[in-house]
Amino acid sequence: MVALYPEKLLTIISIDSMEESLVASFKKYGISGYTVIRARGEGASGIQADMTGFDANIMVKVVLPLERLQPLLESLERKIRKGHHLTVFVADVQVITPDKFTRSLR
Amino acid sequence: MVALYPEKLLTIISIDSMEESLVASFKKYGISGYTVIRARGEGASGIQADMTGFDANIMVKVVLPLERLQPLLESLERKIRKGHHLTVFVADVQVITPDKFTRSLR
Amino acid sequence: MVALYPEKLLTIISIDSMEESLVASFKKYGISGYTVIRARGEGASGIQADMTGFDANIMVKVVLPLERLQPLLESLERKIRKGHHLTVFVADVQVITPDKFTRSLR
Amino acid sequence: MGSLTNLLLPAVLFFALGFVARVIKSDLRFPPDLAKVLSIYLLMAIGLHGGYELAKADIMTAVNSIVWALVLGFTLPIIGYIALVLTRKVNPMDAAAISAHYGSVSAGTFLTAIAYLDSAGVSYETYPLIMLAVMESPAIIVGLLLAAKARMSLAARDDVVAAGDGTTAMSADDGNENDAHSMAALLRDAFTNGSVVVLIGSMIIGAISTPSGMEKLFPFIDDIFMGVLCLFLFDMGMVAARRIGDFRKVGLVLAAFGVLMPLLGGVVGAYVGFAILDFSVGGATLVAVLGASASYIAVPPAMRLAVPEANPSFYLTLSLGITFPFNVLVGIPLYHSLVQSMAMSG
């Protein structure tokens, strides 16, 4: 019987050129890792069709412990307030290796 | 402390040529946006290996308020009943900008 | 009113060359399908930048009934113990076609 | 030039290499978008070339070719459908979807045939190129009509069993909703299919461009053409090998259909090309190849959308795993010999 431990899964969708800034925030507020997926989409800021290589979105996934969530959300909220278009949502997940997600990147 | 508000996250996996029809449904039943990701996979309808550019899947993500979920699920169920292969699941998520998801596309 | 039934959503993130081995486990322990998405990322084993086609990650998604989860998690845990870098998490989802996920692949 | 020499064409050898790579379970993978890019290039190159030549062509023969391309495109799938239903191995939905593939054409097979003729020093007319463009789509329409017929008769049967369960009402509403998939939309899709647009568009550009402009394009569309075709067939060999693995799922009867149907189409095409359209041996061989080849680019996605009830493994395995390799390895030299013997006896 493999034990399961609760964590949070933070998902952020934005234009791909935001990646550098998002990763900088991640490293500042401390997370153990992140995953980036190329995406297309449509929303308030129009269509991002990924037709030319310069209109792509990214979807970023971060698994992290609850206590690391708030500072990161605050930094995302500041970016949104500045005008950046970020679609952000948080879900409950369970993991089998909780230690993995308490480390810090670099 | 950033407040979190509950929303639903609808995920649909299907062949990529269904995109046009899915987006048409989205716009008909009203959502604020969607995100499309290229995928491969295997299921009851065989393998979709994305080996040639014409056997790819897509994974579509929609964040939406609970009250918009049912009509969309009904439209998806009708497509499934017609024979289309859709893998559909719904999860609970929390967002920081609830207003964003009550708008309507176009 | 479309009825919703509970399932588990298992997500695995790893290097792309693990795909064959993961799919073999899936087929051994019985699942009805899986979806694979190309990804990049960073974690304890360094950066996987997908810059050259040989440093890509994959994110694999499997919807499955609770009773099929444990054997699969055990097999994943064994892989992790062997040294493979897998990021694994489980979430609760709801589906509209529960029968779809009790079948077995091939 | 015998059939063996065909097998020593680099393009055909690369097809075989791709096939072998999968059989020995190599981890070789081509990026999925590469096949798309290669086929855009190939269609553009033959289109430009063809248009350039066609500008000097005879309008009556061109119109005649188009008419006979339509005849082939509409007739072959109906023959295929009847044959398949008679086997009683597949349901009418599957029969409709499969036969649509055989009324359409495969640009990859056509290009291999051109490489074969070039290397054998056989000349050919450009009209078959227009026929290639014309034949991409009509079979889709026939497939849709056959499927609609099958669906209605199935629905009639179901109604007796499950009358009043609300399905009909819902379907109606759904038909409403999904105008994207309505018959009209699917017909539009058939004629605005990407391959058709690239091919016909390039033909027009080849025909109307200034000659000096075209000359600057020749190194791109001529010199590297054969190399790109090799890469494309290399990739297709891998795809075919993956599909032929599903041979067992398809069954022996269906597999036989995957060989007999192109033979039939080849004979009909050879006759149309040689006896009716009065083409040279080379030109008639190309028409035979059009008749024999089965689509694997335009038709599969159309059938997925429009006939979702049909099992994709059937038509993909047949067209990609059986008919395509059969034509590339065996069919092309065979159709050439056939037309040659027609020419001798004629």
Add this chain to the structure above:
Amino acid sequence: MGSLTNLLLPAVLFFALGFVARVIKSDLRFPPDLAKVLSIYLLMAIGLHGGYELAKADIMTAVNSIVWALVLGFTLPIIGYIALVLTRKVNPMDAAAISAHYGSVSAGTFLTAIAYLDSAGVSYETYPLIMLAVMESPAIIVGLLLAAKARMSLAARDDVVAAGDGTTAMSADDGNENDAHSMAALLRDAFTNGSVVVLIGSMIIGAISTPSGMEKLFPFIDDIFMGVLCLFLFDMGMVAARRIGDFRKVGLVLAAFGVLMPLLGGVVGAYVGFAILDFSVGGATLVAVLGASASYIAVPPAMRLAVPEANPSFYLTLSLGITFPFNVLVGIPLYHSLVQSMAMSG
């Protein structure tokens, strides 16, 4: 060579084909990475070529060209900004973001102009190539400065309304955090932009490589160039058609700006090229094209990051949907005629 002949260049015809493909709702899609690869190739090819020629060029004229490229890059966006603010149709943020695009350049338009001149047998200097590289970035800086000014005046206004709500404190903290987006970082981004690196890097390589090494590259950078340009414009035609659909969102006044601004830029560029830099008709036409064209590669992502408050539909529709097609179809021959008449009257 009249303006009609421009429309019969294969490259221009492929642009039109891409446009038509979208209009008739074809399912034709180019893989998104293809456009990127094609533009890397095109920049590399013209860079190598230009560098090879420039190695033999006159250093004074080169420096002069760079200075005037900077003048154009800094002046044109300011003119555009003032014009836009005067229309009162967009807010200052949008005006800043839009006008930055017009101070920068479009390599695709420049290459189409080269294809046009080549096909008309008009020779041209290589200096405009350096100007192309130089002009990619300065307008981004002007755009940022204009946006910063607009932001400050907006903030001043907001402060009166919502003083003390903590936003200012947070912004400060955020400015801190986001050094990635600070002004310095954005300037760095502007000058290390991928296109600039490929173009300038290839020019240097073309200038310093051993001649025997360069000779081996010519088939790659010369022979297939025109074909690759056709593919690129094919793709851009589809992109432009998708964007022109947003025409209504933009409104008539803005759309007019998308035609008048390149005309203004073209006239200024023609004057700089012909009267000031003393280039030939061909060379001055290229400078006119630099003045007239609007960036759609380097500037949009920079504006997205640095001026997130601006609406991307505005600047993308204008530069891709209106100005780019206008220049390719109408502008280039127009600027050529303009310079020709300058040459006659001069």
Add this chain to the structure above:
Amino acid sequence: MGSLTNLLLPAVLFFALGFVARVIKSDLRFPPDLAKVLSIYLLMAIGLHGGYELAKADIMTAVNSIVWALVLGFTLPIIGYIALVLTRKVNPMDAAAISAHYGSVSAGTFLTAIAYLDSAGVSYETYPLIMLAVMESPAIIVGLLLAAKARMSLAARDDVVAAGDGTTAMSADDGNENDAHSMAALLRDAFTNGSVVVLIGSMIIGAISTPSGMEKLFPFIDDIFMGVLCLFLFDMGMVAARRIGDFRKVGLVLAAFGVLMPLLGGVVGAYVGFAILDFSVGGATLVAVLGASASYIAVPPAMRLAVPEANPSFYLTLSLGITFPFNVLVGIPLYHSLVQSMAMSG
């Protein structure tokens, strides 16, 4: 032709440009699939060429080359392993994974060497090409065996500490499950590796194709070859620069290994090529390059799967960040001089 001229080859300059682009933090990114496509093309082109030439070659020399390629492939990693273990800077797992890379080869380095020799007007035999194909895989096997040995001795140690914790039972069950990763499977993977299949397959096709068929391929495999190599090295320069950033993580001793090991391999290769296989200066230089170069395509994924305990940063930084640039910039002319001096003294 001195070492400086090497640095003025366009291919080497593009490598440097890629490197610089990363150092100045340009946002230039090549689509990840581009590198894959370019290397498929490059392997196909040299394979076809080599096969075409080899068809005329001497079978005894070919067999001899293969034997010595195997000797190099099996010996070099063992030497590397012993050296690494003696440094006491890495554990045996890492030592096994790293040294496997040095027994294998880098096609990119080999091709740069060919560009260098071509440009210097030095001729070479085709046999080293077979050796390139042969040497891709054996080192993987040695790496696996060394890792298995290391794993057993580690397990023996652990058993004393943690006997009876069930791990052993589980591993057994797991070995069962993961036949995909069993030794047999990994050997199969090593020999059916994508690069090996493309290279050997193309060589066979080049050897058996009809000459008329091959002639149609030459523009594709010859004329644009150097341009594609430039693009490939441009990309590799960016990859190398990203990796060299991890230099600190690797430490000085390991970094020194990344320079000394290729020097050792180069000397051994030069000796094998010149003194044993009796090749010309050009041919022996290529064998030296085979000895000196470290794999970054076939071996890394094999080690990731088979030796997951090893730290990928170590072997990737060494082979991509240190040894590859060293060989391209300094090593190739050095090995050439070495063989030249052997030729003079011999």
